[in-house]
Amino acid sequence: MPIRPTDNPEILSMRGLNLFHYSYSNCSMRIRLFLDEKGIPWNDHFIDLRAQKNLTEEYFAIHPQGLVPALVDDGVIVYESADILEYLEEKFPEPSFTPDTAEGRAELDKMLEFTRSGHFPVIKTWAYGRNNKPTKTPESMHKLEVLQKDNKWIVDFHKETMAEGGIAEEKILAAEKILKGMFADLDERLSRHEWILGDQMTLADIAWIPQYALFQRNNFPFEPYRNWIDYVARWQKRPAYVSAIGNHMPGSMELPY
Template sequence: MKLYNFFRSGTSHRLRIALNLKGLEAQYVPVDLRREEHLGEAFLALNPQGLVPALEVDGEVLIQSPAIIEWLEERHPEPPLLPRDAQARARVRALAAIVGCDIHPINNRRILEYLRKQLGQDEAAVNAWCGTWITAGFDAIEALLAADKERGDFCFGRAPTLADVYLVPQVESARRFKVDLAPYPLIRAVDAACGELDAFRRAAPGVQPDAG
């Protein structure tokens, strides 16, 4: 497998975590968004959408991190990222979707570049934009974590799930955009618990080959 990704990309980060949790190795192929390599002819031939990550498997290229992670879950079901019970799976998917559908897409790099270049916003305004949507999503996640009296150290149950795979990169982004995390003790505790696991540590942006 070849993983085309960028160290600081939240979607790339979540896929690295998922691969590590599944115990799968992939060749790391950096795509430098700062140099707009994702818009170059070579990468667009792999992914016409021009977004990371992309996972090349047996000559086929898979795109969109939710689809790739679902593929991983289907092809490599152990350890599972989703609970067996249908209602529990829906809860985990909902936590992941708050990040994947409601926070990340409107804070993605191409949105922020539009704010900077087309709308002329400075970095303070960009950070405020990001903070608005991260805070809205984290308010909901914190409430849902508080309401689950049976969970352990993670978002659901006593082992990492899809929800943690999505949440941890978003916490990393929140710190980058200077979001105050003090109101979210449960989210911070989940992030800390995940940070104790090798699968999460090895996926962190700062330890990737293209970081720096």
């Protein structure tokens, strides 16, 4: 779990749960949703990605890749959304968002791992590719290159969005094929249960429902996945979904049909 040691006195002095997040970030949505579902108070640190407010030495002292979200819990830094979820679930185990069975926990681990390994090559590739807008200006790209000395792959990803034509269509289609397979699997699961892994809300639900908000905004073809859409509609009635996702991205309160 990425818990980052620090001797920064300003960070060490932070009391309570301090969440560094951005409105439209699906990864940030996960943490807001977890906290709001469990009724856990948190301190709001909004990082405006559109204004490139993450590209500062101060923020890189918290998150080594300059991404959101990041959590500072009484001076302890945790980053990467799946790891923050696991950290918070261990600290606040009630109500439980962890499956009761070993099989369920193994399934959960697989789903959380995809949010890590598939974030840039699949999720961001599809969303940014279909959005087809540069993610950086030349000035902010220079800042990124200076700050991201140890993460050249992040620099290369953003450079691709700035190239003529943006992210290559074959990469977007390959990502879409993987995502369609994932949503087909989720749709089948939801034909049998109220929640992704059964009759209990788990971290799998917290991790995956924000993808709807992100992808709906870029016109992902959700129409074939009727059970998934019914699931989204149920989520939209939950106060935590409204506070953590709907209020930050109004389109996430709409359905594709």
